[in-house]
Amino acid sequence: MGVADANTAGSVHGGRIMYLCDEVAGIAAIRHSGRRVVTAGVDRMNFLHAVLVGDLVTVRATVNAAWRTSMEVGVRVERERVQSGEVEHTSTAYLTMVALDDERRPTEVPPIAPENQVEERRQREAQLRRSYRLAEREQIVAGRGGQ
Ligand SMILES: CC(C)(COP(=O)(O)OP(=O)(O)OC[C@H]1O[C@@H](n2cnc3c(N)ncnc32)[C@H](O)[C@@H]1OP(=O)(O)O)[C@@H](O)C(=O)NCCC(=O)NCCS
Secondary structure (H helix, E strand, O other): OOHHHEOOOOEEOHHHHHHHHHHHHHHHHHHHHOOEEEEEEEEEEOOOOOOEOOOEEEEEEEEEEEOOOEEEEEEEEEEEEOOOOEEEEEEEEEEEEEEEOOOOOEOOOOOOOOOOHHHHHHHHHHHHHHHHHHHHHHHHHHHOOOO
């Protein structure tokens, strides 16, 4: 991370990290679907440690679950203090990406077939987050009299 990524105190802007997460999540979703994708939403984004100017940031993304046209992508961010080699987990984010066809309409994506217990857990937890998200939307719409 360079000075252009940071505030005057030398901490990297959260938005800069969010931008990297969005980019990397998009690449993971494109690889899975073979389509162009858009970010439909971000379910969660936490910042456990500050990232500083001079830190090396690594962003990894996995498609946790796929539904009809949408995918949940989990993103893990780590910072490395390059001189000491100390690595810390700084952020986790969950993004929903939607695959689009050539007319930019949502289009079906291949299912995910978990191959081990970690992938099964990720899929299960992604399903839980989606259920909460949909339930929340239903309750908000109901609370507004169906609008
Ligand atoms: C995301 C988008 C394509 C959904 O379009 P839509 O007309 O609502 O389409 P649908 O109702 O068919 O929903 C398509 C999928 O998106 C999901 N979706 C829609 N809104 C969502 C939201 N806010 N959060 C998470 N998922 C969402 C639906 O659950 C559905 O998933 P599924 O097919 O796997 O069940 C549309 O809202 C869009 O283009 N948004 C702008 C995206 C964008 O530009 N992102 C960058 C912002 S700068």
